[in-house]
Amino acid sequence: MNSSSSNSQNHRMPFIPGEPVYDPERILIFLITPTYTRPTQAADMTRLSQTLQLVPDIFWIVVEDAHNRSRSVEDLLRRTNAPYAHLLGPRPPTHLDKRSGRGVSNRLRAFEWLRENYSNTTQKGVIYFADDDNAYDVRIFEEMRSTRIVSMFPVGLISTLGLSTPIVSRKSGKIIGFHDPFIGRRKFAVDMAGFAVNLQFFLNQKKATMPYKVGYEEDYFLKSLGVQIWQLEPKAQNCTQVLVWHTKTKPADQPKLTLMKKVTNYTETNLPDLYANQLEQL
Structure with missing residues (x-):
């Protein structure tokens, strides 16, 4: 067994499957993963699960776009040997079109769960949107663990540019803009995999939400948090390294x-x- 795997196992927390975890001594990473039934789901979720087995102090929130929990997802969560919540967040009938996109109803359900279980607590943590078809270098999780408000980092394999990243000033070390294939009218032109949010900061923003609007989910969510660009924290060596990739599994x-x-x-x-x-x- 390699050192990374050994270290992660040594730091596993005791937990009850499906129940929240409270540990004031640890900074937990709450990973929100929307998923839905498709031929490639098992492959994507297995890859992500086995990545997360190398990361200590996580809580995996998996939300299915379905009305019933699938046994295969539940079995995979149990095999992962990490605290988790297995939730349902089906898309409402009014948002089944392509313009509404996938994943929003799942993430909104995860927001509800976090508020239900961690409001009025002092639990330290970070929220990250870990889509099931992305690829992750385990170093990105330790990078984001120190997030005070909102941290950001580059994402590889994004559309025509091949990446999406904050632009960081060499002089100040601060984020001053965004380099992304789709700027549009977005204040925060970032990919869903390119930022993390402090748990307590999120919980204090009672109106934080996400729209059913493809291409604008990230921007609207960050604006609903009330965060300003000068508050953003660049990670991954001042955004000079790619530690997460927006991979897409070929349909099968x-x-x-x-x-x-x-x-x-x-x-x-x-x-x-x-x-x-x-x-x-x-």
């Missing part, structure tokens, strides 16, 4: 029972069990 087809049944004597092989296990994850 799900296994089809009709194709399995074309195999001669398939009932006498492993195929029925394999297909059943795969389809159970969808």
